[in-house]
Amino acid sequence: MNETTIEVSALAPSPKSWGRRLYAWYLRSDALKGFTLLSPTLLVMGLTMLIPFGIMVTISFWAQIGFEFDTTFTLANYGEGVEQPLYRALLLRSLAISGTCAVVTVLVSYPMAYYVAFHVHKHKMTWIILMTVPFFTSYLLRVFAWKVILGYNGVINSGLKGLGLIEEPLAFLLYSPTAVVITLAHAWAAFAILPIYISLEKIDRSLLEAATDLGDGPVKRFLGVTLPLSMPGVIAATLMIFIPTVGDYVTPALVGGPDGIMIANLIQAQFGLVNNWPMGAALAIDMMVVVAVISLLYIWLTRKITEKIA
Amino acid sequence: MTSNNDFVSLTDVSKHFGSVVAVDHLSFTISRGEFFSLLGPSGCGKTTLLRMLAGFESPTTGEIYIDGAPMSEVPPHHRPTNMVFQNYAIFPHLNVRANLAYGLRYDKIEKAEVGRRVEEALEMVKLPGFGNRRSNELSGGERQRVALARALIKRPKVLLLDEPLGALDKKLREEMQLELRALQESVGITFIFVTHDQEEALTLSTRIAVMTRGKALQVASPKDLYNHPVSVEVADFIGQMNFVEAQVMDVRNGEAVLDATGLGKITAPASSDFVQKGANIIVAIRPEKLILSAERRSDGLGAVQCTIKTSAYLGDRDHFYVSVDGCEKPFAVAIAETGANSDQSLDRQSIVWLSWADESLILLPRD
Ligand SMILES: Nc1ncnc2c1ncn2[C@@H]1O[C@H](COP(=O)(O)OP(=O)(O)OP(=O)(O)O)[C@@H](O)[C@H]1O
Ligand SMILES: [Mg+2]
Numbered sequence: 001m002n003e004t005t006i007e008v009s010a011l012a013p014s015p016k017s018w019g020r021r022l023y024a025w026y027l028r029s030d031a032l033k034g035f036t037l038l039s040p041t042l043l044v045m046g047l048t049m050l051i052p053f054g055i056m057v058t059i060s061f062w063a064q065i066g067f068e069f070d071t072t073f074t075l076a077n078y079g080e081g082v083e084q085p086l087y088r089a090l091l092l093r094s095l096a097i098s099g100t101c102a103v104v105t106v107l108v109s110y111p112m113a114y115y116v117a118f119h120v121h122k123h124k125m126t127w128i129i130l131m132t133v134p135f136f137t138s139y140l141l142r143v144f145a146w147k148v149i150l151g152y153n154g155v156i157n158s159g160l161k162g163l164g165l166i167e168e169p170l171a172f173l174l175y176s177p178t179a180v181v182i183t184l185a186h187a188w189a190a191f192a193i194l195p196i197y198i199s200l201e202k203i204d205r206s207l208l209e210a211a212t213d214l215g216d217g218p219v220k221r222f223l224g225v226t227l228p229l230s231m232p233g234v235i236a237a238t239l240m241i242f243i244p245t246v247g248d249y250v251t252p253a254l255v256g257g258p259d260g261i262m263i264a265n266l267i268q269a270q271f272g273l274v275n276n277w278p279m280g281a282a283l284a285i286d287m288m289v290v291v292a293v294i295s296l297l298y299i300w301l302t303r304k305i306t307e308k309i310a
Numbered sequence: 311m312t313s314n315n316d317f318v319s320l321t322d323v324s325k326h327f328g329s330v331v332a333v334d335h336l337s338f339t340i341s342r343g344e345f346f347s348l349l350g351p352s353g354c355g356k357t358t359l360l361r362m363l364a365g366f367e368s369p370t371t372g373e374i375y376i377d378g379a380p381m382s383e384v385p386p387h388h389r390p391t392n393m394v395f396q397n398y399a400i401f402p403h404l405n406v407r408a409n410l411a412y413g414l415r416y417d418k419i420e421k422a423e424v425g426r427r428v429e430e431a432l433e434m435v436k437l438p439g440f441g442n443r444r445s446n447e448l449s450g451g452e453r454q455r456v457a458l459a460r461a462l463i464k465r466p467k468v469l470l471l472d473e474p475l476g477a478l479d480k481k482l483r484e485e486m487q488l489e490l491r492a493l494q495e496s497v498g499i500t501f502i503f504v505t506h507d508q509e510e511a512l513t514l515s516t517r518i519a520v521m522t523r524g525k526a527l528q529v530a531s532p533k534d535l536y537n538h539p540v541s542v543e544v545a546d547f548i549g550q551m552n553f554v555e556a557q558v559m560d561v562r563n564g565e566a567v568l569d570a571t572g573l574g575k576i577t578a579p580a581s582s583d584f585v586q587k588g589a590n591i592i593v594a595i596r597p598e599k600l601i602l603s604a605e606r607r608s609d610g611l612g613a614v615q616c617t618i619k620t621s622a623y624l625g626d627r628d629h630f631y632v633s634v635d636g637c638e639k640p641f642a643v644a645i646a647e648t649g650a651n652s653d654q655s656l657d658r659q660s661i662v663w664l665s666w667a668d669e670s671l672i673l674l675p676r677d
Contacts, residue, residue, distance in 0.1 A: 209395070213364060214392070215413055229402070
């Protein structure tokens with residue numbers, strides 16, 4: 001540290017050492033090094049996200065007249081987004097479906113992650129890769145597969161009928177919010193398993209033995225040590241599923257039916273059939289803000305709760 | 311209830327991990343209130359034995375009894391033992407107070423009483439006011455104390471400690487050793503302490519089990535281990551020792567006459583069966599029991615001529631390495647700073663006399 005400073009000031013008087021001074025500065029500044037590493041990503045992100053996002057924000061303050069934009073500033077789109085009962089209902093339904101989906105996925109993924117983290121001793125990587133195998137096929141194919149499974153004459157219904165358990169096929173299986181939750185939960189499971197697995201894997205095994213030593217049975221130990229210490233993974237998993245699924249429109253369009261339509265389907269329609277881009281942009285931004293607020297609330301709340309438990 | 315002598319008792323306890331025999335048919339007993347150490351080199355099965363006592367491993371053969379109760383039927387969370395882990399295992403999501411109170415949740419104690427006992431325990435390990443800290447805000451020594459307090463607050467019948475001082479620097483370790491001993495005496499709980507540091511074991515313990523390869527070589531008090539080791543391995547492991555090969559020429563009235571390599575014809579007290587006429591044995595003597603002098607002493611001690619090869623100054627004593635004709639390895643001689651066992655004027659070059667008292671010779675079987 002000291003040596004660098006001396007070297008740099010010794011070099012300072014010579015005008016030729018400019019390059020080296022810059023280099024020394026670079027070596028000393030962690031932030032600069034960090035940004036250099038980030039710069040390709042920043043560039044791509046800047047171009048592919050910020051610019052379209054800027055355009056979206058701008059359009060949302062315009063109005064659509066036929067095939068033209070009226071570029072005078074207006075808040076009308078946002079007003080309508082809040083006032084229209086349909087928009088509100090769809091947004092609430094999307095949040096409910098995604099929230100349910102996030103909870104279901106985490107609940108289903110936790111035992112799998114737990115099993116691999118604590119009870120698999122050899123070839124853990126193989127297990128992890130096997131769990132991601134479904135993701136080797138296309139998203140659309142998987143959604144269609146669920147259609148086949150959940151359909152009126154699908155695998156489940158004909159199976160149950162064959163067993164004589166039901167007379168008529170269960171209609172609620174397909175084209176319903178349930179179908180959307182099931183399909184999304186399956187689609188996003190790997191994104192929940194991985195963060196939970198990592199947080200479980202990181203737990204020092206001697207902490208678990210210490211809990212046992214202090215009188216915890218398996219359940220108490222799980223609640224007292226394992227669960228709190230894996231909370232970061234659970235939070236990450238929940239958000240990683242909740243945030244993107246709110247905006248999903250493929251799954252609801254294919255398996256949701258009229259009751260399973262979500263806000264993103266509406267947004268898509270605004271950019272397509274309805275041809276009201278400013279309205280679509282405003283709805284998309286509404287959704288983003290709501291999701292961001294909910295996520296922050298969720299993080300704040302879970303942090304408060306874990307502190308309370310502690 | 312059992313008598314105090316076999317408060318903890320191991321009968322024929324073994325542990326196999328596949329083909330690895332980590333603990334090999336151990337049997338010994340530990341008295342109530344003892345500070346008992348398991349001492350041995352790395353991999354000799356100390357941790358495995360401790361984990362069997364805690365219930366984290368179950369013995370392949372044999373049975374462990376604590377206070378008369380067989381432990382094979384008791385799961386770890388119901389055992390009357392608590393453990394201080396080698397890496398302390400302090401819960402990172404809880405502060406010190408909650409760590410200490412963790413084990414009290416099942417004891418149906420009132421909240422105020424829990425608080426009082428936590429404060430008391432913090433007081434005991436000299437960490438008052440640390441209750442709100444988290445484990446990443448503690449130094450190694452403080453963590454060690456928290457782990458100790460967390461285990462002791464449960465008032466176990468037996469406290470198990472797995473090299474709890476291993477991660478501390480020398481000075482802090484010595485400080486903690488004294489505190490640990492004082493603490494153990496004041497709480498009166500039986501301690502079973504694992505270490506591979508023989509000095510630590512000698513300082514702390516009432517008794518020590520010296521282990522290698524899963525077996526207990528000797529279970530005895532520190533004094534007995536030091537003065538009456540039963541094998542070359544134990545003698546070599548506890549402190550420093552000089553060894554000479556010898557053949558028994560005669561045994562009479564508890565005295566053996568030996569022909570020892572380099573030392574010639576010597577006599578030594580013989581109390582064991584293996585010292586029989588014609589047997590090949592090992593004679594051992596501690597460095598501080600040897601005497602160096604410029605002239606042959608007139609007090610009738612055994613003596614032989616030698617030359618000083620090297621010396622090392624160790625603060626409170628000097629170490630000399632002297633060679634004796636016919637002996638491969640030089641003898642280590644420790645001379646206290648007070649000079650009680652040497653003449654002042656020991657010259658490196660000159661030939662001097664190495665002497666010993668017959669009683670200080672230890673006879674060991676050849677293995
Ligand atoms: N779970 C296990 N599976 C297989 N072998 C094991 C297992 N635990 C311990 N061992 C083996 O058993 C032997 C004893 O191990 P142990 O941990 O008891 O040694 P130790 O005396 O505590 O050593 P150290 O002083 O290095 O801690 C070693 O050879 C070790 O490799
Ligand atoms: Mg060990």
